[in-house]
Amino acid sequence: MRAGLVIVVMISLLVGLSIGYSIPQLYHAPQKVKPTAQQALSVITASLYAQLFRDAGKELGINVAVTGMGSVQAARQVILNPSGYSIYASIDPYILSSLLYPSNITSWYIAIASDQMVIAYSPNMPKPLLDIANNLTRAEEEALSEGNYTEALVITREFLNLIFSNDTFNLAREYGAYAIGMSNPNTDPEGYRALMVLQLTGIYWGLGRNYYVDLFNYANRTGNVYEVLAGSELFGPVETGKVWFDIAIYKSSAESAGLPYFPLPPQVNLGDPAYANYYSQANVTIVVNGQSLVVKGAPIQLVLTIPNQAPNKELAEELIIYLLTPGGHRLMRELGIKPLTPALFYGNVSAAPPLIRILVNSSLLKYGG
Numbered sequence: 001m002r003a004g005l006v007i008v009v010m011i012s013l014l015v016g017l018s019i020g021y022s023i024p025q026l027y028h029a030p031q032k033v034k035p036t037a038q039q040a041l042s043v044i045t046a047s048l049y050a051q052l053f054r055d056a057g058k059e060l061g062i063n064v065a066v067t068g069m070g071s072v073q074a075a076r077q078v079i080l081n082p083s084g085y086s087i088y089a090s091i092d093p094y095i096l097s098s099l100l101y102p103s104n105i106t107s108w109y110i111a112i113a114s115d116q117m118v119i120a121y122s123p124n125m126p127k128p129l130l131d132i133a134n135n136l137t138r139a140e141e142e143a144l145s146e147g148n149y150t151e152a153l154v155i156t157r158e159f160l161n162l163i164f165s166n167d168t169f170n171l172a173r174e175y176g177a178y179a180i181g182m183s184n185p186n187t188d189p190e191g192y193r194a195l196m197v198l199q200l201t202g203i204y205w206g207l208g209r210n211y212y213v214d215l216f217n218y219a220n221r222t223g224n225v226y227e228v229l230a231g232s233e234l235f236g237p238v239e240t241g242k243v244w245f246d247i248a249i250y251k252s253s254a255e256s257a258g259l260p261y262f263p264l265p266p267q268v269n270l271g272d273p274a275y276a277n278y279y280s281q282a283n284v285t286i287v288v289n290g291q292s293l294v295v296k297g298a299p300i301q302l303v304l305t306i307p308n309q310a311p312n313k314e315l316a317e318e319l320i321i322y323l324l325t326p327g328g329h330r331l332m333r334e335l336g337i338k339p340l341t342p343a344l345f346y347g348n349v350s351a352a353p354p355l356i357r358i359l360v361n362s363s364l365l366k367y368g369g
Contacts, residue, residue, distance in 0.1 A: 040064075041315050044078060045089035046071045046189070047232040048253045049302060053087070055331045056319055064319070070188030070230040072288060075099040083309040086316040091115070091250070092189040093303045093346065094295055099288065101347075106305040108347030110356070111368065112323055113302040113337045116271025117197050117248040118261040119159065120234075124241030126171060132162060137262045144263055152265040153204055159262050160201060163245045164215040169224045172244060178226035180219055181234045181243035186286045189295075190231035193270055194248040196282035196297045200268040203281055216247070235259070250300070255336035273299045302337070303346075306353060317353040324364040344368035 040063045043053045047068035057064030069077070071090040078088050082105055090096045093109060100106050121133050136159050143152040162168060163180065172179040185191035198212035205211075219225050226243045228234055231250070235257045237243040246259075251271070254261040266272035270279055282297030306316045322328050329339040345352070345360050346368045352360075359365045 041086040041312055041319060042084060043067070043087045043089065044069070044074045044085045045087070045304075046074065046091040046302075047230045048091070048190075048250060048256075049089060049335075049337070051256075052323075052331060052335055052337065053089070053319070055335075056322055056328060059327060059331070060319060060322055062315055062319060068230070068232070070183065070190075071095050072099075072189065072286065073187040073229065076289065078105055078307060079103045082307055083311065085307060086310045086312045087304055087306060087319065089302065089304040090189070091300065091302055092295070092298075093301055094298065095189060096303055096305060097347075098293060100305070100307075105307050105309075106347075107351045108345065108349065109303045109305040110320065110324075110365065111301040111303045111340055111344040111346065112320075112328075113332055113339050114271065115250045115252050115300045115302065115338065116264070116266075116269040117193055117300070118251045118254050118263050118269070119163075120238055120246040120249045120254045120257075120259040120261045122238050122241045122244045123260055124239070125177070125244040126175065129162075129168065129171065129244070133159075133262065134260070136162070137260065140263055144265060149265045149267060153201075153267060156201060156262075156264060156268065157205060160198070160212055163247065164212070164219060168244070169219065169222065172224060175241075177241060178237075178243045179224045179245060180216070181226045181228070181237060181246045182216075183228050183231040183234065185284055186288070187229045188231055190248075190250065192284040192286055192295055193297075193300070195284050196270060196279070197248045197264065197268050199282040199284075200270075200279065200297065204267055209282070252336040252338070270297060270300050275299075301340070301344075308351075313353060317355055321355060321359065321364075324359070342366045 042065050044067045045053060050066045050068035053064050053066050071092055072095055075095055078085055096109050136155055140152055140155045168179050182194050183191040195213055198216060199209045202211035203209050234246050238246050238259055266275055276299055279297035283294055285292050285294050306313055310316060324343050332339045343365050345365050349357055349360055360367050
């Protein structure tokens, strides 16, 4: 398997560049081989993307053992056990660089996909409330399809006002449900990004960065918030109606879970690099290992790296390279994940494995900084 990949990379770089071929065109997954114990790859990743690594392993005939949890929680685990994982994947590059770089776990990463925030809601909440949510969602979808972001932001405000209304809270209590679900910001980037969505909406409307955050805090104090460690733990409660609104969730996750969702305009969904400067106005302080860490708003990217002390580095490298090819892109799209084409390399190129170093600034992988 390794020899075939080396040949593909070299042919693509030495020949393909001059005749119009690229690695994606030339690389095909090798024939599946029976996995052995030595081939087992231990991947620790944001829970929402665990299936991507399992599917990639099946394509390559590699036995992949996936541990899924919030990205912050996963980074803590890698720091505690730096030789225990072949690949670490996070939905926030800042978490990777701010926690793993200083601990000498790694000094580089690759951004392979992007995502955006949406607000998922339960198909099993009371019909009058569900009808309002569905009507606002249809209006939002129409405004976004027309590029009418001003109208979309008006509708977004209406949707948030619906979620945070006392009528919604009182109705949820009557039904024994929670009006709002969210993952813990200290363990999962989805949690602090939900707060960033609220901050950015408040900033846009001149209400102040903390206007909607204060409403959320009130909801939490009054028992209207159901909190989990990782966003994937909300899929079941939202589906069954135990939780009515998930503020907020990655679009790919909502689609893969089959949940209805309210789309957000690019000004507040953390999914458009053109609004990177606007996103940076949002920030959330989280606590990691007893230390405070300020996280600023930024476009969402799924990033991964191979720790310095990782086992099975060659197999980890092969799996990562496969995710950069059309085969890997297909797997992402099947899971509702939007691949970056090309992927972006950040950090110390000389510290990356040899084939990944070769690929930097090829058709598959560009240097991002």
